[in-house]
Amino acid sequence: MTGYVLEIVQVLLALLLAPGLVGFVRWLKARLQNRRGAPLWLPYFELRKLFGKEVVMSNNASWLFRVAPYIIFASAVTVTFLIPLLGARLPFDNIGDLLVVVYLLLLGTFFLALAGLDPGTAFGGMGASREMTVAAIAEPTIALAIFGLALGAGSTNLGQIVSATLANPGLALSPGYLLAFAALFVVTLAETGRLPVDNPATHLELTMIHEAMILEYSGRYLALIEWAAWLKLFVFFTLLANLFVPWGLATTLTPAALVIALVTLIIKLAVLGVVVAVVETRIAKLRLFRVPELLGMSFVLALLAVTSSFLLK
Amino acid sequence: MMLLFFLMLFAYGFGTVGALLLGRGRLGRAVAAVGAGGGAGAGLMFGGSALIARQPFSVDVPRIMPLTGFALQLDGLGAFFLVVIGLVGIAVALYGFGYSAAYEGRYSLRMMGVMLNVLLLSLSLQVLAANALTFLLTWELMSLSAYWLVLTEHDQPGTVQAGVWYIAMTHAGFVALVAMFLLLAGGELTTSFAAMRTNAATLTPLVRDAVFLLVLFGFGAKVGIVPLHVWLPLAHPVAPSHVSALMSGVVIKMGIYGLVRVVLDLLGGGPAWWGLVVLGLGVVSALLGVLYALMEHDLKRLLAYHSVENIGIILIGLGAGLVFHSYGLMTLAALGFIGGLYHTINHASFKGLLFLGAGSVLHATHTRNMEELGGLIKRMPWTALGFLIGAAAISALPPLNGFVSEWLIFQALLGGFNIPVPEVAVLMPVAVGMLALTSGLAAACFVKAFGITFLAISRSPEAVHAHEAPLAMRVGMAILALACVGLGLAPFIVVPLLGGVLSGLGSLPDTRAAFTLNLALQTQAEFGQPLTGTMSPTVVGLGLLGILVLVPVVMWGLRVNRNLRVGDTWGCGRIGQTPRMEYTATAFAEPLRRVFAELYRPTKELTIDFHPESKYFVQSIAYKSDITPLFDHWLYDPFLRLVRGTAQQVRRLQAGSLHLYLVYVTIILVILLLAARWF
Numbered sequence: 001m002t003g004y005v006l007e008i009v010q011v012l013l014a015l016l017l018a019p020g021l022v023g024f025v026r027w028l029k030a031r032l033q034n035r036r037g038a039p040l041w042l043p044y045f046e047l048r049k050l051f052g053k054e055v056v057m058s059n060n061a062s063w064l065f066r067v068a069p070y071i072i073f074a075s076a077v078t079v080t081f082l083i084p085l086l087g088a089r090l091p092f093d094n095i096g097d098l099l100v101v102v103y104l105l106l107l108g109t110f111f112l113a114l115a116g117l118d119p120g121t122a123f124g125g126m127g128a129s130r131e132m133t134v135a136a137i138a139e140p141t142i143a144l145a146i147f148g149l150a151l152g153a154g155s156t157n158l159g160q161i162v163s164a165t166l167a168n169p170g171l172a173l174s175p176g177y178l179l180a181f182a183a184l185f186v187v188t189l190a191e192t193g194r195l196p197v198d199n200p201a202t203h204l205e206l207t208m209i210h211e212a213m214i215l216e217y218s219g220r221y222l223a224l225i226e227w228a229a230w231l232k233l234f235v236f237f238t239l240l241a242n243l244f245v246p247w248g249l250a251t252t253l254t255p256a257a258l259v260i261a262l263v264t265l266i267i268k269l270a271v272l273g274v275v276v277a278v279v280e281t282r283i284a285k286l287r288l289f290r291v292p293e294l295l296g297m298s299f300v301l302a303l304l305a306v307t308s309s310f311l312l313k
Numbered sequence: 314m315m316l317l318f319f320l321m322l323f324a325y326g327f328g329t330v331g332a333l334l335l336g337r338g339r340l341g342r343a344v345a346a347v348g349a350g351g352g353a354g355a356g357l358m359f360g361g362s363a364l365i366a367r368q369p370f371s372v373d374v375p376r377i378m379p380l381t382g383f384a385l386q387l388d389g390l391g392a393f394f395l396v397v398i399g400l401v402g403i404a405v406a407l408y409g410f411g412y413s414a415a416y417e418g419r420y421s422l423r424m425m426g427v428m429l430n431v432l433l434l435s436l437s438l439q440v441l442a443a444n445a446l447t448f449l450l451t452w453e454l455m456s457l458s459a460y461w462l463v464l465t466e467h468d469q470p471g472t473v474q475a476g477v478w479y480i481a482m483t484h485a486g487f488v489a490l491v492a493m494f495l496l497l498a499g500g501e502l503t504t505s506f507a508a509m510r511t512n513a514a515t516l517t518p519l520v521r522d523a524v525f526l527l528v529l530f531g532f533g534a535k536v537g538i539v540p541l542h543v544w545l546p547l548a549h550p551v552a553p554s555h556v557s558a559l560m561s562g563v564v565i566k567m568g569i570y571g572l573v574r575v576v577l578d579l580l581g582g583g584p585a586w587w588g589l590v591v592l593g594l595g596v597v598s599a600l601l602g603v604l605y606a607l608m609e610h611d612l613k614r615l616l617a618y619h620s621v622e623n624i625g626i627i628l629i630g631l632g633a634g635l636v637f638h639s640y641g642l643m644t645l646a647a648l649g650f651i652g653g654l655y656h657t658i659n660h661a662s663f664k665g666l667l668f669l670g671a672g673s674v675l676h677a678t679h680t681r682n683m684e685e686l687g688g689l690i691k692r693m694p695w696t697a698l699g700f701l702i703g704a705a706a707i708s709a710l711p712p713l714n715g716f717v718s719e720w721l722i723f724q725a726l727l728g729g730f731n732i733p734v735p736e737v738a739v740l741m742p743v744a745v746g747m748l749a750l751t752s753g754l755a756a757a758c759f760v761k762a763f764g765i766t767f768l769a770i771s772r773s774p775e776a777v778h779a780h781e782a783p784l785a786m787r788v789g790m791a792i793l794a795l796a797c798v799g800l801g802l803a804p805f806i807v808v809p810l811l812g813g814v815l816s817g818l819g820s821l822p823d824t825r826a827a828f829t830l831n832l833a834l835q836t837q838a839e840f841g842q843p844l845t846g847t848m849s850p851t852v853v854g855l856g857l858l859g860i861l862v863l864v865p866v867v868m869w870g871l872r873v874n875r876n877l878r879v880g881d882t883w884g885c886g887r888i889g890q891t892p893r894m895e896y897t898a899t900a901f902a903e904p905l906r907r908v909f910a911e912l913y914r915p916t917k918e919l920t921i922d923f924h925p926e927s928k929y930f931v932q933s934i935a936y937k938s939d940i941t942p943l944f945d946h947w948l949y950d951p952f953l954r955l956v957r958g959t960a961q962q963v964r965r966l967q968a969g970s971l972h973l974y975l976v977y978v979t980i981i982l983v984i985l986l987l988a989a990r991w992f
Contacts, residue, residue, distance in 0.1 A: 051868070051871075051873045051874065052873070052874050053874055054874050054876035054877065054878055055874075055876065055877045055878065056877075056878050056879075056880050057877060057878070057879050057880070058879075058880070058881070058882040058883075059879050059880065059881060059882070060688070060769055060770050060882055060890070062690040062691055062768065063690070063694075064690060064701075064768065070861055070864055070865065071861065073860075073864060074857050074860040074861045074864060075857065077860050077864075078853065078856050078857050078860060081856065092852075094847040094848075094849070095847070095848060095849040095852040095853060096848050096849070096852075096853055097846045097847060097848050099720055099723055099846070099848070100711060100720075100848045100853060103709060103710060103711050103716055103720075104711055104853070104857075106708075106710060106753075106756060107705075107710040107711060109756075110705065110708060110710055110756055110759075110760060113760045113764070114760055114763060114764050114768065117760070117764035117765070117768045117769055117896065118764075118768045118769060119769065119882045120687075120688075120768070120769030120770045120882060120890065120892075120894070120895045121882050121883070121884070121890075121894070121895075122894055122895065122896055124896070125764075125895060125896020125900065125901060126896060126900075128760060128764065128896070128901070129761075129896065129900065129901040129902075129903070129904055130904060132756065132757035132760050132761075133757060133904040133905050133908065135753060135756070135757070136750065136753030136754045136756065136757045136905070137750070137753070137908065138753070139749040139750055139752065139753030140745075140746035140747065140749040140750040140753070141746075142749065143723070143745050143746055143748070143749030144742055144745060144746050144749075147727055147742050147745050150727055150846070151730055155846055156724070156727065156846035157846060157847055215883065216882060216883065219874060219876075219877075220868065220873050220874060220875075224864070288904065289904070289907055289908070292908045299746065302746075303742065303743070303746065306742040307739060307742070310730055310735075310738065310739060310742075311735075
């Protein structure tokens with residue numbers, strides 16, 4: 001029973017922390033670029049503002065445009081039920097493994113791209129086309145990184161992977177895990193629309209991917225889509241943090257363990273946030289047609305990860 | 314069971330004779346549809362009850378038809394394929410009743426009704442065949458009736474050529490199959506499958522390898538593995554759409570049936586390289602199928618290329634199963650086969666659905682060119698919803714059926730590290746990567762197919778004046794859409810059934826107990842750790858649905874602003890939006906075309922017509938772009954040139970002179986006499 005309560009708490013926590021994480025990265029980036037930066041909690045106000053505004057919808061759009069935000073949001077929320085946020089073993093652990101997580105996120109991407117095409121603008125089509133290209137090319141890297149993790153843990157289930165690393169800490173330092181981490185990190189940048197693949201701060205048509213797709217959205221629909229996008233970033237960060245460095249996750253459901261889990265989670269996310277902010281400050285955006293090279297590199301890393309875990313078994 | 318069997322035969326017979334007598338008209342179409350639908354329904358129940366009862370069923374043919382040499386028997390594998398045939402058959406029959414109304418007075422409805430019933434009958438008897446003769450005869454009947462159906466719109470450009478490609482490829486395959494069965498049965502085609510099974514163990518490895526290669530070519534030509542796929546994107550699109558659905562959904566699956574039947578059942582599996590060849594061909598077919606589909610802007614051709622892709626995915630599952638089988642990893646082998654067979658019925662349902670949806674679009678707009686469509690979601694909401702479900706299912710999105718079977722195949726491949734030979738085991742991650750790339754590209758392709766066809770502004774007057782499909786067609790689509798959802802949500806029923814189907818074939822164990830409600834897989838722990846993965850699409854699906862309901866309720870409770878205003882699309886200050894400002898299918902696929910330029914070898918032709926006075930005024934621009942079809946270019950063109958060249962040379966022998974022929978006869982006679990003396 002407490003397990004199910006923890007599940008609910010975990011989902012609410014993810015919904016609560018995701019805007020904060022984005023705000024933190026934005027703020028830190030601004031500081032690194034010698035700007036004052038918006039306060040950390042600005043995304044929360046953004047959500048409140050958007051939920052309070054009316055929706056303006058294109059007259060070309062269909063019912064799909066109105067349903068898509070809910071599907072995108074629901075797929076992101078469903079994923080937060082499945083990932084280990086605070087507890088190492090969750091009651092819902094065996095209803096969805098890493099592959100389910102990845103394909104649920106792809107469900108959101110699929111509908112986001114369709115919604116981008118629906119109003120019939122060139123921007124939306126451009127965004128949808130680019131987003132699906134990047135998503136398709138990132139897919140094999142994710143699958144192989146999962147393979148690498150599963151090879152070490154003997155399962156594709158997130159709880160199993162976490163338990164295996166907790167039981168055998170040497171696993172986290174094995175070359176297979178390190179290479180898989182690097183591969184998944186690159187994919188995280190691509191999938192969540194960060195530099196060098198997409199620039200989350202731009203509205204310049206030549207460079208945007210995610211922003212181009214949601215250009216016609218406003219009001220509560222935009223709020224849902226933005227929140228879902230932040231959740232996606234949060235999910236990827238949590239996966240990177242808790243699958244590769246699972247220490248701190250509560251193995252027993254005592255209050256003390258959960259508090260420790262929460263604190264370590266925030267520290268881990270903050271560290272990843274710093275890394276991403278520094279990366280985004282240091283490097284420029286890649287040309288769209290150079291992105292496949294980056295993702296190809298991450299694919300090779302993932303293949304090396306699998307091969308090395310296989311050979312060292 | 315016997316009753317259902319005869320009911321099935323009777324219904325198809327009724328449909329055939331009725332269509333032959335009545336021909337066209339509403340009644341003629343209805344009789345053909347009732348026959349086909351009734352037969353398919355009876356077949357579905359027949360197969361379903363055999364699946365659940367798990368009792369082999371045999372018909373005493375010699376008593377009914379003596380001296381014909383036919384033998385019919387239904388086992389689990391046949392029953393499963395009978396269900397596949399029945400499921401698509403019912404939908405196709407209903408849909409065909411509405412769809413063929415447009416053919417009234419233009420093409421022969423009599424031939425179409427007769428051949429549809431004959432095709433379904435031959436398919437159903439084929440999976441019942443218990444000896445080579447029955448199998449080959451029904452196989453040929455299936456190929457020929459499908460050929461007739463492909464040629465329905467014979468006066469349309471490209472149809473006859475497509476028919477020639479189809480019939481040539483299918484007969485090349487047929488030759489290989491006859492040779493294969495002769496090898497397997499020791500020269501006697503009426504040898505029963507049971508006798509072949511015991512006989513197969515005594516064959517030398519060389520003969521077994523030869524049988525395997527003939528199987529691969531014979532059935533490969535039917536399923537359309539790369540490079541034998543070229544006929545498929547030609548023939549499937551030109552057939553009437555409900556026939557395309559049947560051909561893509563079911564007819565090519567007979568190759569999968571044959572492959573499993575002969576390689577796993579009759580031969581009892583083989584060395585690891587067999588499995589690796591199947592796996593490799595599967596990976597190549599899956600990837601090239603989807604890559605060529607991405608470049609295709611003819612809606613039905615795009616779907617036909619996706620059939621190549623999905624056959625590839627099925628072969629990945631079967632190939633992995635064969636590899637594991639050869640190393641004695643029986644549970645993993647069963648998992649691979651279950652994944653492959655599950656994808657078979659999944660592909661039948663979603664590809665059938667997509668072809669029917671494309672047929673409705675064609676019916677409403679008279680064009681298959683996506684660049685002339687758009688905005689159909691407003692005029693054809695039901696068709697759009699059906700196509701969307703099919704598109705999401707084929708893109709392997711949870712909680713629909715495509716995801717479940719791909720997940721099973723992924724899990725089988727992830728078990729690859731249990732293989733004791735390292736150089737084989739390291740191939741499995743590569744297959745995992747390529748399968749993932751395939752599913753990602755398929756998602757991109759179906760965003761294109763659905764988005765360009767159904768969303769945004771209509772690009773032509775035909776699309777503006779499109780109308781929703783009639784009721785019979787919508788019901789046909791609804792059946793398959795429900796199948797997509799049902800097969801996705803109920804793997805806990807389907808997977809154990811497939812485990813039962815496979816148990817005993819090629820000495821696979823009964824794996825029904827290894828799978829629980831949430832698909833927990835317990836593989837053998839002989840080598841290293843056991844690999845287990847669990848998931849429950851049922852719970853995931855219900856969870857998604859619950860959140861979809863909960864979110865608006867919570868938003869309503871929190872008094873979120875619920876106003877909505879409809880306005881113009883933002884046009885950067887420009888007023889009035891036209892379809893020319895939209896993204897096209899070509900533009901959508903452009904990034905991927907650049908990424909995979911090595912494969913596509915795109916060609917570009919740009920002609921700009923300037924105003925005579927000044928080159929700053931453009932009068933017209935013509936842009937033509939194409940991709941190089943590599944297989945036609947490197948494989949088929951040289952082969953056809955060779956055949957033509959040889960034929961030219963041979964023609965010289967036939968000079969038309971009687972004296973010359975007499976000389977030939979004399980020479981042959983002398984050679985024969987000499988030969989007779991020497992041997």
